[in-house]
Amino acid sequence: MRFIHEALSARVLFGAGTRTELRREADRLAITRALVLTTPEQATMADMVADLLEGACAGRFTGARMHTPIDVTEAALAALRDTRADGVIAIGGGSTTGLAKAIALRTGVPQIILPTTYAGSEVTAVLGETADGRKTTQRMLDVLPETVIYDVELTLGLPVAMSVTSGLNAIAHAAEALYAADVSPIVALIAEEGVRALTTALPRIVETPRNPDARSDALYGAWLCGTTLGLVGMGLHHKLCHVLGGSFDLPHAETHSVLLPYALAFNLEAAPAALAALKRATGWRDPAQGLWAFANRLGVPPSLQAIGMPESGIDQATDLAIQSQYPNPRPVTRDGVRALLHHAWRGDGPAGGGED
Incomplete structure (x- = not known):
């Protein structure tokens, strides 16, 4: 090693x-x-x-x-x-x-x-x-x-909808850290624990928003996930979120929440260690499809269209996302990125299985 x-x-x-x-x-x-x-x-x-x-x-x-x-x-x-x-x-x-x-x-x-x-x-x-x-x-x-x-x-008073999208935003940091080019075993451990903490805490917050134990677990998970963001480089998912936020002024946490399952479906087939870690952290057979179902169950907006992304902006966002090179487990191509954004705009859901 x-x-x-x-x-x-x-x-x-x-x-x-x-x-x-x-x-x-x-x-x-x-x-x-x-x-x-x-x-x-x-x-x-x-x-x-x-x-x-x-x-x-x-x-x-x-x-x-x-x-x-x-x-x-x-x-x-x-x-x-x-x-x-x-x-x-x-x-x-x-x-x-x-x-x-x-x-x-x-x-x-x-x-x-x-x-x-x-x-x-x-x-x-x-x-x-x-x-x-x-x-x-x-x-x-x-x-x-x-x-x-x-x-x-x-x-304790953070609205439930904002809690969910903010938590999924944090999960995005850890998920991409798991397949980062510069990930270390320490970062991988932190990321996996962060995902575990948040995916168990968020449903409890939805059920009882002022539950101090659930809130503590979620904040702990967010700290861990944020730590991984600070230690390694991010890939396609974060690049796309920055493009969509900067160019179309889409809400930050909601953009992460909607896009992440599609980015995971795009990347995890080329990142077996990250796939295994996310399976352990969540218990989902297919983490991309599992996260999509999880987000839907917790009331996340269903698509990029629903949070204000114009269909006419898909090509512009695609071109911006492929302008520069950055580490990503799967090669970033125009056709691949455009297809990802098209499905996320429609809210089709990533292909695969579901939650256990």
Whole structure:
């Protein structure tokens, strides 16, 4: 056996009520004037964070948006300058985390992230940004948050539909990590456990949304899945999601949720180790078909068409997805990608068996 494994050095606080450690973490990072970041929908959470900071809050920016548009980052940078903030604290999902990373890349200020979804990007050194209808991704340690505070209590009110698609988004990270060109045995173990945790937790959340044990398991799984995203390169599925999000402004988590079964059906025949790991983690004979049935049972939108993808955009998305080369277990061809997107747009479902 021969492999290379590199770990990332983010500090993680996990549990119920861990948000009360926020001021201590800010002090540890020498943050005396924090700019709190949220989306418009979660603006009230900025007040809670300000209270936890006990006087170390310099201001709030509540305009974070999906796919991290450059114009939003510029507005947030202006707020950082105006408030003379020396650190950022993001509370929310991938949109606020992405904005914190974009600010850190340009200024070097430290970041503390309080996730309220299962996005997983808070433990990665990856930043995706959108400008002129194109989403580009870069990987560098400069954007890795210094501290992540996972407080299970912050996820108890996450709407069920958002919980499901956010969890499936996290599963996508681990699924692609399992067949990544640079996967190590450590990453494979983390990915398999992350998939197991989330596929067992999400149905329990649907049944009892405020179940703290189910929420804890889901957040644990999201952390693991996000960790794999930060350690290895992603393949066709993530490339397609970035293209669809950047070009058509499709909702991020829903795009991952709809597309993943089709991407797995495309790739798993060329990735036997990943196929075996997903079978162990889920108990499904055919993980691609099993995931599709699982998502449908939990109420995920049935197709790309249902989340706003125009049929006329299939060819454009195909061309964008094959413009550059990237590691993928199965060769990426125009015909193959177009067929994948066509079936996902229609919601036909991947071919194969079903859930046990």
